[in-house]
Amino acid sequence: MTDENALAARLCQLIIKSSNYEGTGWEGISVICDVYKSGSTNVTGYYFTSDPGADRPWQVQTPDSSREFLDLLRALNAAMLERTGARWKSCLVQIVRDGMSFAIDFEYDRDDRWDPMPGTPARKGFPMTINPLVSGVADGAKDR
Amino acid sequence: MTLPIGRQGVPGDVGGHIIGHQFLGEDSGAYNVVPMNGRPDPSSGASNLNQGPYLSLEREIATWVSLGMEVEVDVQLDWRAPNRPDHLRFEFTVDDPTTSRIVVRRFGDFDNAPGQDFAPLTSSNMQLRIEESRTR
Numbered sequence A: 001m002t003d004e005n006a007l008a009a010r011l012c013q014l015i016i017k018s019s020n021y022e023g024t025g026w027e028g029i030s031v032i033c034d035v036y037k038s039g040s041t042n043v044t045g046y047y048f049t050s051d052p053g054a055d056r057p058w059q060v061q062t063p064d065s066s067r068e069f070l071d072l073l074r075a076l077n078a079a080m081l082e083r084t085g086a087r088w089k090s091c092l093v094q095i096v097r098d099g100m101s102f103a104i105d106f107e108y109d110r111d112d113r114w115d116p117m118p119g120t121p122a123r124k125g126f127p128m129t130i131n132p133l134v135s136g137v138a139d140g141a142k143d144r
Numbered sequence B: 001m002t003l004p005i006g007r008q009g010v011p012g013d014v015g016g017h018i019i020g021h022q023f024l025g026e027d028s029g030a031y032n033v034v035p036m037n038g039r040p041d042p043s044s045g046a047s048n049l050n051q052g053p054y055l056s057l058e059r060e061i062a063t064w065v066s067l068g069m070e071v072e073v074d075v076q077l078d079w080r081a082p083n084r085p086d087h088l089r090f091e092f093t094v095d096d097p098t099t100s101r102i103v104v105r106r107f108g109d110f111d112n113a114p115g116q117d118f119a120p121l122t123s124s125n126m127q128l129r130i131e132e133s134r135t136r
Helices: A001-014 A067-084 B002-007 B052-068 B123-133
Strands: A029-036 A041-048 A059-062 A090-096 A101-107 A140-142 B013-017 B032-037 B070-083 B084-096 B100-113
Touching: A001 A029, A001 A067, A001 A090, A001 A101, A001 B100, A029 A067, A041 A067, A059 B100, A067 B084, A067 B100, B002 B013, B002 B032, B032 B084, B052 B070, B052 B084, B052 B100, B052 B123
Parallel strands: A101 A140
Antiparallel strands: A029 A041, A029 A090, A041 A059, A041 B100, A090 A101, B013 B032, B070 B084, B084 B100
16 A cells, blocks of 8 residues: 555544544545645535435534644645645545445645535535535545 | 733744634633744745734634624644644634534644635625525
8 A cells, every 4th residue: 555545544544433423324424625835724524414314415524623634634745746746735535434435536726626605606506516425436546 | 911922932923812812802811822923934925823824714713703603613732842832723613503503614724833824714605605504
């Protein structure tokens, strides 16, 4: 396993083990992580369910905040920068409970790809557009 | 109170409130103040932490509150030296008391240094997020 894969796997492990998701009945999780050039970070997230009895199919929720989680993001960002020469701005981590599959998609250019402005067409139904139960995930990280 | 605490840090530090004094009052106590970077980066001119991204974070939280939301904030400090945190990790959750739903939850971190980043939401963006969170 490469360093990048190990970092990504540990990131997903921290997400799955987060107490914030315990008891929610989550079937899918999407976490949006920004790493700025300065090293500052920002993390948001959602969980998803297909339970017809649920309030709605998605809710806002992040993984548990920890220094380890944020350091992992920076380490993954730095490792990929070293290998590819390009620094990603944001990544979308998607996890599906059934089979515990995960995928990470990286955004190198746009600031708003996974946070479109509310009230715009791109925002309409936005959480469902990153619902891994709908879009599905392939195992492993998706790199450019 | 903030001045002497700022002097306990490194040159360019000010006494920075961990939780903004607009939430707890000016007299929130010495425990709420730490030496925090207060001088822009001399070479790049990048903003200082205290009046740059940390202030933006506080202002966003204040705006959520002004919009009727309940906000829970947690700031964790990491200390490499005894008198000055070298790293600040924030987390906040915005709850809509009308729906009991979480509108926004985010966490991230800063080094106690100039040139850090925080992308605050505008007031109109926040209002739209509240509306969005009230839909099914």
